[in-house]
Amino acid sequence: MIYIYNDFGGTHTTSMAAAYHLQLLKPGKLTKKEILSVPYFNQLTKKDTGHILYHGTDDEGHPVYTIGRRNSKYVVPALTDLSGILLNRYGQEEKIIISNTSPTVPPMMTAGGFFSRELKIDWIGVPLLVKGAKQCHGLIQHLVEETKHVAASSPEQVVVLENKKYQYKMGKKDIFWK
Template sequence: MIYIYNDYGGTHTTSLAAAYHLKQLSQSERELSTEEILNVKYFNQLTKEDFGKLILHGVDEDGHSVYTIGRKRNKYVVPALKEMSLLLQEKFKFDEKIVFSNTSPTVPFTMSMGGFFSRGLKIDFIGVPLLVKGAKQCCDNIYRLVQNTKEVGRTTFSEDVIILENKMYK
């Protein structure tokens, strides 16, 4: 199975989701520390050149690959990737389920502003503290989104490619 977490930039909530998925972050009743957030692989590190690239974060405990992608505002990226995946599955007869999971519904306003200042305007002294605050606000929602994504991957047998919009986290 392949898991692909996606959102606008592909560097904040997607990186946190991948870290939770790969158990690089552990869920507990406590809030994540600033250090934990800033040490997540790719968190606030990707640039505009990375949009549209599938970035491998690792392989989970069940042997499933975990990727992220930043899709900007383009609502056609994930459906196009689904169609490409189905085409390749049919043509090359590979039997790998793919789950696309949208992390955008977990993004608080604070994180959006932090990303705008840090990634968009390159003003890290304003953006990074806002990103950290936003990550602390949404870490529980991201954790629950990841658990739901993994459960859907384990229990949905009739589809080869699944797209989760995750609207329940808005």
């Protein structure tokens, strides 16, 4: 199985999802230091868009990647088609799971990413990103667990999870996905 987490910039929720998937982050409250030490967290720029970044291999031997897609609605369909082509061409039995982390992004993280990555004003952006990460870490953990569950149970070789929000309320622990 190959996991690819994706979102707009590929540097915040995707990096956290990869870190949870690889057990680099543990469940529970996160400190600022833990958040800022996540590989690639708040480190990517526009020029990194579309590049598939390797984060590591999980405890079951599955590689975990991330990609930032910006506003392009074509990245995920291209990844899906290319995955299918390669799997068919080389007769692989591998599964490829493409999971969207965008539904976990709170407004605080969006603002922080804009200030830090777009405007290069880290003294405003980074505190907002840390606060946003603390708000959404439970959602990201849940998304990773759901991604693993769907990956294990789906008969499809290429699975795209949009993870659209059904209910998302700040401060609530109840999380539902369509």
